[in-house]
Amino acid sequence: MLLTGMALMLSAILIFGVAVILPKTPEVPMDRRRPYQVGPGSQLTRFAGSAADVLHRVLARRNIRMFNREELENAGLRMSQADFVILMIAGALVGALIGLVVGGPWVAVLFFLPAPLVGRLVIRFLAGKRRAKFDDQLGDTLQLLAGGLRAGHSILRAIDAAANESTSPTAEEMRRIITETSLGRDLEASLNDTATRMRSEDFVWIAQAIQINREVGGNLAEVLDQVNETIRERSEIKGHIKSLAAEGKFSGYILMALPFGIVTMLMVVNPGYMEPMFTHPLGWGMIAASAILMTIGGLWMRKIIDLKF
Known part of the structure; x- marks a missing residue:
C-alpha cells in the first residue's frame, strides 16, 4: 500500500514537472499568427477565376456594361460583372441541361435564352429586398443616432456608432458615409447619395433634418425622434x-x-x-x-x- 502511494506521488510529480518544463502550446494557433495566405484552391476554382479574368478583359476592351458595379453593390453582391456573367451562364447551362433531359431541345432552348433577363430580374429582386430591409431598419438607426447625440457625440461619431451597432445593409451604408466624409466629401452629399442609392424617401427626411440642423442649430436628437415617430407611422400604414x-x-x-x-x-x-x-x-x-x-x-x-x- 505504501509503495502504491509513493508510486502515485512520483507519477504526479513527474507529470507536473513535464507540464512546467515543456514549452506551452501558444494560445493563438500558428496559422492565425502568420500572414493571411490564400490557398491555391481546387481545379474548378482556378478555372472559374481564369475564365472570369478573360471575360473581364473582353468586356473592358469592348466597353460592354451588362451589369453595372453599382447595381451589383445595391443588390449586395460582392462580385464583379464578369463573375456574375459566368455565374449566370452556368445557371443557364444547368437549366438547358435539365430542359433537354425533361422535354427535349425546345425546352432546353426555352430554359437557356431567358438567362440575361433572369439575371437582371435577380439583381432587381435582391436590390429591392436590400432596400426594403434598409427601410425597416431606419427606426432602430434613428434611435442609435439620437442616443449617440444625447451622449454628447458629434453627428459623425453617432453615425459611426450606428454603423458598428447595426446589421447589414444599414451598417454597410453608414460605413460608406463615414469613409466618404473622412476622405473629404461633404456629409450632405454622402447622405443624399445614400438616399438616392437606397431609394428611400424616409432617409431623405433624415438627410434634410441633419443639414438644416447644421445650418441653423438646435437639438438634433429631438428632431430625429420626431422624424422617427413619423417614419414609424408611415411604416404602419404601409x-x-x-x-x-x-x-x-x-x-x-x-x-x-x-x-x-x-x-x-x-x-x-x-x-x-x-x-x-x-x-x-x-x-x-x-x-x-x-x-x-x-x-x-x-x-x-x-x-x-x-x-x-
Missing part, C-alpha cells in the same frame, strides 16, 4: 396597404406564370402537340402576339396593385 394588396399581387403572379407552366407541361407530356407552335409561321405570330398581350396585361396589373401613398 404594412396595412401591403397586406390589403397581397391578394392582388399573388393573383397577378399566378396569371403571369400560368401560360408558361401550361406550355412546359404540354411539351413534357406531348412534345408533338406543341411542335407546330414553334415550326409554323402562324405559331410564331401567335407567340409574338401572346408576348405583347402578356406584357400589356402585366403592366396593367402592376399599375393596379402598385399603390402610391
Whole structure:
C-alpha cells in the first residue's frame, strides 16, 4: 500500500514537472499568427477565376456594361460583372441541361435564352429586398443616432456608432458615409447619395433634418425622434396597404406564370402537340402576339396593385 502511494506521488510529480518544463502550446494557433495566405484552391476554382479574368478583359476592351458595379453593390453582391456573367451562364447551362433531359431541345432552348433577363430580374429582386430591409431598419438607426447625440457625440461619431451597432445593409451604408466624409466629401452629399442609392424617401427626411440642423442649430436628437415617430407611422400604414394588396399581387403572379407552366407541361407530356407552335409561321405570330398581350396585361396589373401613398 505504501509503495502504491509513493508510486502515485512520483507519477504526479513527474507529470507536473513535464507540464512546467515543456514549452506551452501558444494560445493563438500558428496559422492565425502568420500572414493571411490564400490557398491555391481546387481545379474548378482556378478555372472559374481564369475564365472570369478573360471575360473581364473582353468586356473592358469592348466597353460592354451588362451589369453595372453599382447595381451589383445595391443588390449586395460582392462580385464583379464578369463573375456574375459566368455565374449566370452556368445557371443557364444547368437549366438547358435539365430542359433537354425533361422535354427535349425546345425546352432546353426555352430554359437557356431567358438567362440575361433572369439575371437582371435577380439583381432587381435582391436590390429591392436590400432596400426594403434598409427601410425597416431606419427606426432602430434613428434611435442609435439620437442616443449617440444625447451622449454628447458629434453627428459623425453617432453615425459611426450606428454603423458598428447595426446589421447589414444599414451598417454597410453608414460605413460608406463615414469613409466618404473622412476622405473629404461633404456629409450632405454622402447622405443624399445614400438616399438616392437606397431609394428611400424616409432617409431623405433624415438627410434634410441633419443639414438644416447644421445650418441653423438646435437639438438634433429631438428632431430625429420626431422624424422617427413619423417614419414609424408611415411604416404602419404601409404594412396595412401591403397586406390589403397581397391578394392582388399573388393573383397577378399566378396569371403571369400560368401560360408558361401550361406550355412546359404540354411539351413534357406531348412534345408533338406543341411542335407546330414553334415550326409554323402562324405559331410564331401567335407567340409574338401572346408576348405583347402578356406584357400589356402585366403592366396593367402592376399599375393596379402598385399603390402610391
